[in-house]
Amino acid sequence: MRATVLLYNPVSTSPGKQRLPMSLLALAAMIAEDYDVEIIDGNLIADPAAHIVERARATRARLLGVTVMPGPQLRQAVPVCRQVKAALPDLAIVWGGYFPSNHAEVVIASACVDYVIVGQGETAFRKLVDVLHSGGALDDVPSLVHQRGDTVLVNPRAPFAPLNNLPRYPYDRVHMPDYLGKSYLGQRVGAHHTSWGCPFACxxxxxxxxxxxxxxxxxxxxxxxxxxxxxxxxGVDGMEYHDMDFFVSERRSEAIAEGLIGQEIRWWGLGRVDTLMTYRDATFAKLAKSGVKMIFMGAESGSDETLKLMNKGGSSGTSQTLAIVERMKHYGIVPELSFVLGNPPDPVADIEQTITFIRKVKAINPATELILYLYTPTPQEGSLLLDEAVKLGFRFPQTLEEWAGAAWAEKSLRRNPGTPWSKDPVRRKIRDFETVINAFYPTVTDVRLHGTMRRLLQALSGWRYRLAFYSRPYELKLLQRMVQYRRPETMGF
Ligand code: B12
Structure with missing residues (x-):
């Protein structure tokens, strides 16, 4: 009889907006030939802990793999794993993904997680599954973090596996219609990760x-x-390519565009301003023809000084950002720019500078979509931003429970990082500006926002925008609430 491996995707989004659990499909692909795999999605079921316990008992599974991003996924993963561990102490639990990769020692110290796999997971996961089912030494599992007695053991990382050598996602392990939502891109929008990683070190x-x-x-x-x-x-008619950086290679982007021309797929991808500025006009023309509707780029800041502090690398600069929004206007591709506001050492001045810059961007290309985040540190050695943050009193939570608690939850959504310098007036300044600018330039991706409401929002916000008077825009907030204005930064498309 084949052994069963359970994989669990904790809740990550609001109902009806669930995304394909690509990380788990990547892992399932590695073992599907030799093991039965069941994917349990916390976005689709009310009580994942009870469901996991029931499925583990029914299948006699010995291993539960859990993918965890910070934020809502982490908040659900901790209590669910605790309940599962209490009910089934022999079911081994392994965590992987962004959160455990960045905070492995905190995770492994918790009683509800047995193993952590850091970084790219495919080959390491396959090895762990084999060792746990057929015997072998845990020391031979690459990228594994585990505990022996009181000692935390960190195995060397697995060599990087080229994606073309890895099996394709086994889509039949999930109910695909659950993951093909409607958006600005189409009626049945799919998702894929065409590359993994990024050469830069922001x-x-x-x-x-x-x-x-x-x-x-x-x-x-x-x-x-x-x-x-x-x-x-x-029947997919739109695609979100969720790569960390889709556009690194112009030659590859051009070849993808050529292959997609005529497929009638409207698509979205993520790239860097400076990389895209080096693309030839002919490539841009092909990309537009192939159906790319929007490109997400981290503009990050309206200050060249801050961009240096962020180590954006390449030739990033604010003048490049202005140039790319102009260029994309020409090709009818919407730029979606994310900014990280409130950076140390002077968060308030940083916000002012970026707000002034965003106005310039919108004057050049009003269709530009904006995503405004507050700076939240990530654990990187040698990060000047993190050093500055620590000087201002920032510290990461020390236990998994603290990470998963209500206080930290807001921070991981980057709406309120709770960093010592992002006090209420600072946050309010950003949110008020966001309300006014989003009313004055309503998002083109909101399929529910129709002509009359757009005009009303614009008319009511005009005086504020012109006078740069953003404070307490209650009338606009009310109107936006009436149309349930969707925030691209928390809702995705
Ligand atoms: C798709 C996605 C989502 C989906 C949900 C996906 C899901 N699982 O259901 C949606 C859109 C809902 C989402 C939401 C959020 N996301 Co998100 N998301 C992504 C995205 C774009 C792709 C992740 C992915 O599927 N990659 C493809 C797979 C194949 O790669 P992978 O996840 O890295 O998995 C590999 C390894 O990590 C490892 N691995 C992963 N899981 C496991 C599990 C086990 C057991 C093992 C062994 C290995 C393993 O092996 C895999 C194969 O190599 C990433 C950015 C990116 N491009 O990576 C952000 C990202 C992970 N999200 C992030 C965040 C912060 C969020 C939010 C919490 C907040 C926000 N503002 O975006 C929200 C939550 C919002 C809400 N209202 O709930 C951040 C995490 C930052 C951090 N500090 O770690 C990222 C990195 C975006 C970014 N650059 O800032 N997200």
Whole structure:
């Protein structure tokens, strides 16, 4: 009889907005030939702990793999794993993904997690599954963090596995219609990760410690094949390519664009301002023709000084950001820019500077979408931003329970990082500005926002925007609440 391995995706989003659990599909692909795999999605069921216990008893599973991002996933994963451990002490629990990769020692110290796998997970997970089911030494499992007595053992990392050598996601392990939502891109929008990692080392970004500046990319042929498969099998008409950096290689982007032309797929991807500025016009023209509707870019700041402090790398600069929004306007591609506001050492001045800059961006290309975050440190050695934050009194939670508590939850959504310098007036300043600018330039991705409401929002916010008077825009907040204005930074598309 084949052994069963359970994989659990803790709740990560609001109902109806669930995303394909790509991390678990990547792991399932590695073992699906030799083991039965069940994916349990906390976004789709009310009581994941009871469900896991029931499935583990029914299948006699010995291992539960859990993927964990900070925020809502972590908040659910901790109590669920605690309940599962209490009911089934022999079911081994392994965590992987962003949160445990960045905070392995805190996770392993908790009684409800037996193993952590850090970084790229495929080969390490396969080895762990084999060792636990067929015997072997835990010391031979790469990228594994585990405890022997009181000692925490950190095994060397697995060599990076090129994505083309890894099996494709076994989509039949999930009920695909649950994951094909409607959005600005289409009626059945799918998701894929065409590359993993990022070559840069921006010191606010959680990808850096996870992927160690490596960029592993699927070939253009494979990206096109996966996309066509999703279209033919599941009727997908839009794609979100969730890569940490889709556009690193112009040659690959061009080849993907060529393959997607005529497929009638509207798509979205994430890239860097400076990389995209080096693209040739011919590539941009092909990208536009291939159906790319929006490109997400981390503009991060309206201050060149802050960009240096962030170690954005490359040739990032505010003038490049202005140039890219102009360029994309020409090709009819919407730039979606994220900014990290309130950076140390002078958070208030930082906000003022970025607000002034955002106004310039909108004057050049009003269709630009904005995502405004507050700076929240990530654990990176040598990060100047983190050093500044620590000087101002910041510290990470010390236990898993503290990480998963209500106080820290808000921080991981980056709406309120609770950092000592982001006191109420600072936060309010950003949110008030956001309310006014979003009313004056309503988002083009909100399919529910129709003409009359757009015009009303614009008319009511006009005087505030022109006078740069953002304080307490209650009338606009009320109106936005009436149309349930969707925040791109917390809702995704
Ligand atoms: C898709 C996605 C989501 C989806 C949910 C996915 C899901 N599981 O249901 C949605 C859109 C809902 C989402 C939400 C959030 N997300 Co999110 N999300 C991503 C995204 C774009 C892709 C993740 C992914 O699937 N990658 C593909 C897989 C194959 O790679 P992977 O996850 O790294 O998995 C590999 C390894 O990590 C490891 N691994 C992963 N899990 C496991 C488990 C086990 C057992 C093992 C052994 C190994 C392992 O092996 C895998 C294969 O190599 C990443 C950014 C990115 N491009 O990575 C952000 C990202 C993970 N999200 C992030 C955050 C903060 C959030 C939010 C909490 C907040 C926010 N403002 O975005 C929200 C929650 C919002 C809410 N209202 O609940 C941050 C995490 C930052 C950090 N400090 O760690 C990221 C990195 C974005 C960013 N650059 O800031 N997210």
């Amino acid at each position: 010191n606010f970004c959680a990808v850096v410690p996870l992927a160690k500046q490596r960029w592993l990319a699927e070939s253009a042929d494979r990206v096109i094949a996966v996309t066509r498969f999703l279209k033919e099998r599941y």
